[in-house]
Structures are given as C-alpha cells and as structure tokens.
Amino acid sequence: MTLVQSPIRRFFSALTSSNRLRLFVWLSLATQILIVVTGGLVRLTGSGLGCPTWPKCTDDSIISTPEMGIHGLIEFGNRLLTFVLLIVALLTFVTVLRPHSDRATLTRITLSFFGFVALFIVGLVFAVRAIDFTAVSLLAISSIGMLSLALIFLLRVRKVEKKSLVGPAFGLGFGIILQAIIGGITVLTQLNSWIVGLHFLISGVLISVASLLVFRALPKPSQQVNQRSQLLSVPVAFVSVVTIVIGVLVTGAGPHAGDASTPRNGLDLEVWQHYHSYPGYAMLGLILLQWLFQLGTSKTPWTSLPTRVLGILLAVTALQAVIGVVQSRLGVPELLVAAHMLGAAVLCSLVTFQYLVLKTKK
Structure with a gap:
C-alpha cells in the first residue's frame, strides 16, 4: 500500500509546493475573469437556457445532447468551467494551507464545511424531484452550516494572522460554490434579469478576492x-x-x-x-x-x-x-x-x- 501511495503523495506535494503559489494565484485571477467572458457569451448568443434545467442540463441528461445544438454546448461549457475554477481554487487553498501554523484546526473546519456542501447537494437532488419538507430542511440546515463554518474559519485565520493567504483562498472557493448555486437559480428562474445581475456582481467580488491573493503572494518592492x-x-x-x-x-x-x-x-x-x-x-x-x-x-x-x-x-x-x-x-x-x-x-x-x-x- 505504501508503494502505491508514496508516488501519489510525492506528486501531490510537488503540485502544491510553495513554488507553485504564483502560478495558482494568477490562474485563480485569470479564470475568474474568463468565466465572466464565457457567462457573457452565454447571454450574447442567446444560449442562457441552452440547458433548460439545473443541476442537470436536461431532465434526462447531465450533459448537453447533440439535439440541443450550439446553445446547449455553450451553456454546458460554461458550467464545466466552474469545475476548472474549483480545481484551481482547491490547489491554491491547499498550497497556502500546508505551511500555516494552525493547519490542523483549519483542516478540520474545512472538512466539516465540505460535509455540509455534500448535504446541500443531497438537498438539491431532493429539490429537483420535488420541493417538499425534506428538500427544504436539507437545504436550510446545510446552508446555515456552510455559512457558520465559513465565518468560524475566517475568524480563526484572522486571529492567527491578519494578512494570511488562507482567508482569501478559502473565500474564493466558497464564492465559487455560491456562484454555482446562483447560476442554477438563474436557470430555474428563466434568466431573471435581477438574478443575472447578482451573478455578475458576485463575480466582480471574486475577481477582487483573487486580486488580493495575487497581491499578497507576490513580493512588494x-x-x-x-x-x-x-x-x-x-x-x-x-x-x-x-x-x-x-x-x-x-x-x-x-x-x-x-x-x-x-x-x-x-x-x-x-x-x-x-x-x-x-x-x-x-x-x-x-x-x-x-x-x-x-x-x-x-x-x-x-x-x-x-x-x-x-x-x-x-x-x-x-x-x-x-x-x-x-x-x-x-x-x-x-x-x-x-x-x-x-x-x-x-x-x-x-x-x-x-x-x-x-x-x-x-
């Protein structure tokens, strides 16, 4: 077992080493800007409901189908980019968390946070079938749990180090998850212009958070x-x-x-x-x-x-x-x-x- 794990651990350690930090923070910023452009492309090409439902693309398929044409492909491609953002955010977060003095406590809080994220996904599955008491309860409990743990995490980081990279890295990941949810609400509300606007404004906030990460990670003459x-x-x-x-x-x-x-x-x-x-x-x-x-x-x-x-x-x-x-x-x-x-x-x-x-x- 050790022989199998050792190369994986070495690869992951090399991938999230401190000398990769500049790459990840710049990728975080670039991808946040990119998704604004692709999101705009969705609207400008009339592909906003290329995938008419959420979290699936159709009632029967997670991905777009050939019958849906270019609009389905554009909308589904924009959704896929969210996963790219999440991967970049996760790599950035792990890279800045590894050398942190309070890593053990922050890791436990993070794992608990993702437990509530998993619960929220279960709630979404129930909600897609029917908006009933079970679905609403799961969504409410998981939302309160995620928000509470996010606040606890950020307060803990600030207590240890006010200008840490860990806080904005965590905030960026949390924001991407929030954006995915709002994107789903945008589709379910048939592209309500107010929800679309909120979606863009939160992207602006996330771009600012990514810029803060870049600023803190780079040397300042x-x-x-x-x-x-x-x-x-x-x-x-x-x-x-x-x-x-x-x-x-x-x-x-x-x-x-x-x-x-x-x-x-x-x-x-x-x-x-x-x-x-x-x-x-x-x-x-x-x-x-x-x-x-x-x-x-x-x-x-x-x-x-x-x-x-x-x-x-x-x-x-x-x-x-x-x-x-x-x-x-x-x-x-x-x-x-x-x-x-x-x-x-x-x-x-x-x-x-x-x-x-x-x-x-x-």
Missing part, C-alpha cells in the same frame, strides 16, 4: 506613495462600484439581459445609460488625478509599482469609456458588449490593485 493619490484610492473604489452596479442595471434593461422572451427590469434604457456614464467619467477623472499625483512622486511612469498600476488602470478605464459610448451609439452590438464586460472584469481587478498598492505608504 519598496515604493514611494503620494499621499494625495492614496487619499483618492477609496473614492476611486467607491465610484467604480457605483459605475459597475448601474452598468448591471442598464444591462438588465437592454436587449442582452437574457433570452428574447425574458422580462427586463423595466428601467428606461436611454436614461439609465446616462446615469451609468456619469460615475464612469468621474472615475476616469479621479484616476487621472491619482496618476498625475503619483507621477510627481515617482518621476517615471514604469519603474514604480504604484505608477504602473495607475497607468494601466487609467488606460483601461479610458478604453472602457470609449467602448461604452460607441456601443451605445451603435445599438449595443454583441462584440462590443462582450469587450465591455471583459473590461469591467479587468477593472474590478485593477481597482482592487490600486487600493492595495496605495493603502500602505512605504
């Missing part, structure tokens, strides 16, 4: 931070959140909120496009000020990490503004909408980086 740029980091983050939330509302009112038969949120698309643009322009102006202030301190645009981050953020924000205006004038064509969604996902990451880079003066 000594740097000078301009105080005025630092003071603007919170307003920039706030305005970016407002811009993205209003953008989600605009999407819910437009032609790409779901299938053609899906009810929209009832907002006036033309009016709310203007509401979306105002905080977007404010965000662009604030980032320009940040960059100019920081440039005065760093003197060169690329040798300083804060100046680099702000420069890239400024360029992406300006490009987003241009795409937003052009897509509005052209009647929101699918390709530009996809580019705008990708830009929003990248902005979630860059805004997080600007806050983290600027918040501590060195």
